[in-house]
Amino acid sequence: MxxxxxxxxxxxxxxxxxxxxxxxxxxxxxxxxxxxxxxxxxxxxxxxxxxxxxxxxxxxxxxxxxxxxxxxxxxxxxxxxxxxxxxxxxxxxxxxxxxxxxxxxxxxxxxxxxxxxxxxxxxxxxxxxxxxxxxxxAAVTLGEVTVTAQGELNPMTEGTGSYTTRQISIGKTELSIRETPQSVSVITRQQMDDKNLHSLDEVLAQATGVTKTQRNFGDHKFAIRGFVLDNDNYLVDGVPGTVYSSVGWLPLDTAIYDRVEVLRGAAGLQVGAADPSGAVNLVRKRPRTERHLELALSAGSWGNLRTEVDAGGPLNQEGSVRGRVVAAYQDRGYFYDVSRSRAPMLYGVVEADLGRDTTLAIGARRQEKAIDGFWLFGLPRYSDGGALDLSRTTSLVQNWNRQKGSVTELFSDVEHRLQGDWRVKLSLNRTEGQLDQKAAIARGAVDRHTGIGSRFYTLYFKDTHIVSHGLDVNASGSFEAFGRRHQMLMGANGSRQRVVDQSAGLGDGSAIDISNPDHGAIPEPVRPEWESQGRSRDEKYGIYVSARLQLSDPLHLSLGGRLSWLKYNAFDSLSGQVSGNYRQSRELTPYAGLVYDLNRQWSAYISYADSFQPQSAYLTASGTPLSPAVGANYEAGLKGELHGGRLNVSAAVFGIRKKGLAVPDAAHAGLCPSSLASPDCYRSGGNLRSKGFELEASGELLPGWQVAAGYTFVRSHDDEGKSISAETPRHLLRASTTYRLPGEWSAWTLGGAVAAQSGYSYFADDDTSVRMGEGGRVVLDLRAVYRIDRNWTVSVTVANVADKKYYAMLGQLRRGNYFGEPRSVLLAVRGAF
Known part of the structure; x- marks a missing residue:
């Protein structure tokens, strides 16, 4: 490449x-x-x-x-x-x-x-x-080259061959990982290519401290430090508010991204209203100034076939107009019966220099995914909490189950460079998504002795339409004060998301033989009239400012804050019933961090950040809306930037407290009938806590040896001592590595990955006297790459080499349990011209 x-x-x-x-x-x-x-x-x-x-x-x-x-x-x-x-x-x-x-x-x-x-x-x-x-x-000797512009930082990872980056952009100012007083991981383009990470959920599954949790109807979520990453926690090129179910119903194809930046802990400065889990910034590929063509073809177990094309370059002789197109198509089966998906994706972007100091970019993405044999709720458990003793190929679906999703995204940004290193940037996003589901929903705990209990509860139909708009404008640069140079960022952003969600169901009740499910037991039904038609409108606006002040040569103080306004309303257009109506004004989320440079390679830091979640749907006994719940992240750590920046290492301890959660006011039960949440009155008082430590290393250990590794220890609990995220293990280790052999073996690169975690258990929601859980596990992957010539490479990846049998996600006794993927093999060929 x-x-x-x-x-x-x-x-x-x-x-x-x-x-x-x-x-x-x-x-x-x-x-x-x-x-x-x-x-x-x-x-x-x-x-x-x-x-x-x-x-x-x-x-x-x-x-x-x-x-x-x-x-x-x-x-x-x-x-x-x-x-x-x-x-x-x-x-x-x-x-x-x-x-x-x-x-x-x-x-x-x-x-x-x-x-x-x-x-x-x-x-x-x-x-x-x-x-x-x-x-x-060589046929021409290099003369001295004309200087054509002022240099600037570039955190792009594409083409670096590295598992780390010198700068990150999640805070809109380009700082190194060592300069950032919070835990940040970067999954680079090289790591995504090496591990064949084609969707956002596959990428996040590699990030330090991130775990996947089961959610209703397949809208699965990830969690960090026990708190959930929801739609509000995602940004695209720094713009919030335009992502919807990106790791569930409408997955994102990562072929269009240069890197994925994951910030752990509260991220109120970036996203405002959200859980104190973190923020995920997806950074798009941009046009390059040289002509290029990259091809990727892969074939793997269960008929997993994929093709990628990435091409572009200058569109005029001067190179002031550049273009790029990325196209991908994946047709794949799964290790469980019946299901198969098709996912075409097309991305294009054009970038133009409107002058020496102004650059305009316009782009679009169209992505679809259709799943035949869509599996909505996974497997049940035995009624005593044990896992079903079944083959991993077992699925409880009907042949006519289907989910089809599509996303059309338009975006544009313009950047103008001012005097010195100051610049102003305006970014616009518009995303429109469509989701259609029809499925026979299977659920019900199974009696261990009779095998009876699971049934097709209902035949379900769903149609969802989402339109999102996002805008961000900011100015950043440095200034001199008190004999030292400081950095500053100020800006504003806003988003609006409208959702129309229609659903209907038909009762069934047919029993399921889990040991031999019949995938054609129920004829495909005709969809009835819609039973509900929910409409919601979610608007968020904010202004933010941050500064990195140099107090002395080794000491930097980061300060920032965001003022947020939001408004949300939801109702059923068929019944007229209002299901949500709240707003929040001028909510402040502060941020502070202190970084002390021990030397040119090592820094120590402490930081505080928070975020908030509105609770105005709950009413107090006085009839006023409840104040927001505030999640605060406290963190201290040590970071190293070694080997000239080729290797980043860090160690951090953290504590998160989400306080002021709504709890029923027992003294005024049933006295707030106008509350949308419940006729009961509520008060602020609930608390969620999470604490632990992390270790991470990413980049080049030795010449030709890349590594991305992270270990997390976390404990969480609510006021009753229960875990706030039952699926989050206390111990989690993830490590990936590649090594290019030296000398005459340099055409070969060998690699591997390990994912290890401790076991966990919790009381089942279906029956609080029964515990369910999953034991600890270690899953190993291996990979070998051979460079055929300057243009072509071929690789073989064997995932889950030991064929470990485990559950990747747990839900309830009656549903929501998913096997992890068995051993698989993937052959990939890449060409770069």
Missing amino acids: KTNHSHGSSDQEESTGTVPHCGSLGSMALTIAMRCLVWSALAVLPMAHAQNAGSQAAMTTSRNLSLSAQPLGQALNALARTWGVSVSVDAALVEGRTAPALQGVQTLNEALAKSLAGSGLEAVSMGAVVQIRPKAQ
Whole structure:
């Protein structure tokens, strides 16, 4: 794969190219649209070649450098930022290579020569791009290169080959992980490719301290430190409020993302109203300044077939207009009976330099997923709490069960760079989703001796339509005060989400033979008239400000806060019954952190952050809405940025308290009939607590050896001493690693992953005298990659090598229990041109 480090823009006269005309895509099937846009992207490749045809005269420009020894790819990125140029390089050429430290005043020509010394590579000036290639192919000697723009930070992980990143952008200002006084994990593009992580739920399942929990109707959620990640906890390019059931009903294909940033603990500054679990920022891929084409083909167990195409480059000779298209199609079966899914996805983005200081991007995503044999509620348990003694292929579905979801997303952003390093950015998102479900719902605890108890409770139909809008505008930069340099961010954002949710059901009651389920026992029914038609409107707005102040050379203070306004109403348009109606105004969520640099590699930190959740649907005895519940995260830790930033390590202790939860006011039971939540009156008083510690390491341990590993210990409880997240184990370890063999074996890369956790148990909701649970487990994956040549690699991944049998999620005695995936094999071929 090629990577490009671009930090400049051209103000030359624009010339345009032509691409094949695809016509109107509105009425075409998604597959045809994908093909059309792929060919459009491929058409830009000759243009990019023409751009490189002539060599430009260069200026003798010097810069004062202070760069430590680091991976060669990162060094080239730093030089591109410093001189504001574009550097094009095949990632395979620089993988495992290290650039020496660079100090003092020198030209770009000198800096590149020193960085490439002993590598067998050289730099060649080709138009506005500096190309890195083997010396054997060199035909032009590099002159000194014209500086075309002011350098800037770039946290992009694509093409770095790394399991870590030098900067993160979840807070909208680009800081390193070490500079951030909160726990943050980054799942990079390299890690997603290595582990074949094609959906957001697969990505989050690799993140430190994140566990998946079972939810009704397949709208599953993840939890961090015992608290749930709901829709409000997700951002896309820093914009909140436009994600809906991204790990459940409407999964996101991760082929379009450069990285996924996961912040653990309360994230009120980023999201405002949410559980104190954290925030997940999905960072989209953007156009690159060099032409490129990447292909990925894979085939695995149970007929798991997938194709990806990623292509793009300059759309005009100057490279001031760039485009990119990503298309994917997955057709797969599952380890359990009947179910099969098809998931096409198409993503396109165009980026244009409107001048030296302004960049505009416009893009769109269309994704669909249809599941035949959709399994709504998983397996039941024995009535005594034990797990069913069944084959993992068992599913309690009817052949006509089906779920179909689709998402159409439009987005745009414009960034204008002001004097110094200040910049202003405006981002807009619009997402429209559609979900249709029909299924026979199986539930009921099973008698261990007779095998009787599970039935098809109802034949269920659901139709949901979601429209979301999100906006964010912010300004960021640095300023001088008291003889030191500080950073500042200020902005505002808002979101609006409308949901229309219709449902209907038909009673059935048919008994199920769990040892031999009949998938055609019930004829496909005709949907009856809708029984309910819920309509909701959720609006959130906020203003925020944060600053990173340098109190002394080693000491930085981070301060921030957000004022939030929100309004929510929901009602059934068929019955007219109001089910939700609350609002919150000027709710403040503060944030503070202190980072002390022990030396250039190590820092110690402490931080406080909170978030809130409205409770105005509950009324107090005086008739006033209940105040919000506030979740506060306290954290202290140690972070290291080692090997020139190629390896990040951290250790943290944390405590979370969510206080002021609504509890019934026993002295005024039944005296609040106008309350939407309950005729009872409520008071603030409930508490949820979580505490523990984490260890994490990500990046390059040794040349060619990448690792991403994290361990979490967490304990949680409510006021009665019960766990607030029964499915969250106390001990959780996840580790992934790859190692490129040295010398004559360098074409081979070997890797593996382990996921280990302790057991857990809890009282069943169906019967509080019965406990159900899952024992501890260790699941091991192995992987081998062979580089055929500069363009092609082939890999084999064996997941769950020991074929460990376990339940990945537990629900209740009657439903909601899901086996973990058995041993599987996946063969993948990748090409980069």
